[in-house]
Amino acid sequence: MSAVLILVDHVGGVVPRSVGELATFGKRIGEVTAVICSSQSAALIPQLSSFAINTVIVCDGVEFEKYSVGATAQGLSQVVAKVNPTAVLITSSARGKEIAGRLAVRCDSGLITDAIDIDSTLTATQSVFGGSTTVHSLVGHGTPIVTLRSNSIEVEVGSGTPTVENFSVTFDGADKAVVTSVEPAVKGGRPELTEASIVVSGGRGTDGNFAPVEELADILGAAVGASRAATDAGWYPHSHQVGQTGKTVSPQLYVASGISGAIQHRAGMQTSKTIVAINKDPEAPIFDVADFGVVGDLFAVLPQASAALKEIQ
Amino acid sequence: MKIAVCVKQVPDSWAEKKMGSDGLLDRAGVDAVLNDLDEYAVEEALKIVEANSPTNEAGEGSGHTITVISMGPERASEAVRKALSMGADDAIVITDPALVGSDALATSAVLAAAIRDGGYDLVICGTESTDARMSVVPAMLAERLGFAQLTFAGSVMVNGATISIARQTEFGVEQMSAPLPVVLSVVEKINEPRYPSFKGIMAAKKKIIAIKTLSDIGVSVQSAWSGVKDSAVRPPRGAGIKIVDEGDGGKKLVAFLQERRIV
């Protein structure tokens, strides 16, 4: 069986769940070969043992951290040239998509981004126009490169430890952009936004007081999101922004409180399975996409919901 | 400095979009505008020129030029005109029947050829086109041109021939720097795009928009490396339930979640 490559990206040495999703998708297509481009491979390899991965190819080098996107695309393209895989799967993060883009140029191969599914015929499914249209696409040239949104599939547990191989990358200095310092996004105790099955978000309506939003989130084991109005005001970090210029989330449940539902916000949450909205304004456009809307004050509705949930738990 | 700003004309964000029978976005029925995220790229170019000009006046005599480059149908000139009225100097629109249905690989190949032709040392892009939503063209341009990639910039510092940025992504903030030539993309938090002034609008009418075909820039590309097999409009969300809080809104909300077996 031929190989399908998946890229192991990591955040501060931690392999995210999305890599397990790539492995699960990859298994449908071929033998899953995970590629690590990092100087921290020793810490990353053990974290891969629970996923459905057959082989791990380790490209070691400080260049990957120093030159970021350009270096990783370069390393990956050399692995592609050697392995000649059926497809390359990468997580649809900002960084993942950029690596995929540069890889596509290097390999003269077609690229599909933001897929939510891929089958054994390499047909990728995308959800476009705010979730109103489902599209099936195929790469027609070269080695198909597909980026997949996280939270798209249940992660399958693997059996057995993967074989580890080393691969030496030749750097040609293609990208001269140097990373001089990194300030990782602060990780609270809550789940990651794009991976959470429930997201509770607050907007301008919170007036800067996210306490009722966080309380409900914690009872539900949810991630906290925010509208741009809230991140712009400095009430919540930018990394929590949901929307066109923030993150795209597609949880089982999305709770929008004090958010009007501007098109740019909806672009990031409209494909959520169930949407609940709390807003004082009965005319707020968020109600157009809500399965359940409460016209009311979030400072009354959220605490009451939290209390009711505590009672039934 | 010779700056190129890449801008795209896109369907209005508020317009309802659908797929045509040819598997391409149906652009005929919707208003076309300048991709709003590209306005930040134009603004940043103007700010860089203003901050690095002895006269502190955009353009005139500063030795810096800003050229707007767009690939698209001929009517993309309308969107380009807006960038000119904000203060850019001139523009190039690359349009060709062979480019219909172009994907990011084709777009970046064409833009790269035009940029190479013009000998620019700084290319500024938005982070995303609101129709394609791929966020890959800037990275592809860097790869094709062999320029340094400084993308998702939340702030930009120009120090002679070195550019430094704070890169903002879901992973956090990375400080990066690189020597020119550079491809820069800017996030929407970086600045507040100016509104074209009356004077700017009048001046833009006289600015040159060079319309070029593929043979003019000496490239031939396939239009797409991947394509749509089929598409289907999802049934719209059924009308939801909407209640007015009468003191029990929170409880009713929880009852709904229980009914849906979410809690």
Ligand SMILES: Cc1cc2nc3c(=O)[nH]c(=O)nc-3n(C[C@H](O)[C@H](O)[C@H](O)COP(=O)(O)OP(=O)(O)OC[C@H]3O[C@@H](n4cnc5c(N)ncnc54)[C@H](O)[C@@H]3O)c2cc1C
């Ligand atoms: C280029 C660009 C990119 C953008 N990207 C994004 C993005 O990624 N994400 C994003 O979210 N936005 C984005 N926006 C901004 C977007 O257009 C809206 O301005 C923003 O989403 C508004 O945030 P909001 O809903 O919190 O605020 P508002 O629109 O001000 O809405 C606040 C809502 O709270 C309600 N409210 C007030 N008090 C209460 C209360 N006590 N109880 C209940 N309800 C209350 C009000 O009725 C109102 O509906 C972008 C805009 C541009 C131009």
Ligand SMILES: Nc1ncnc2c1ncn2[C@@H]1O[C@H](COP(=O)(O)O)[C@@H](O)[C@H]1O
């Ligand atoms: N057809 C185009 N013409 C000019 N610039 C473009 C074009 N398509 C994309 N770009 C630039 O690349 C950025 C990212 O676009 P995308 O990768 O399509 O999301 C945009 O914000 C523009 O700056």
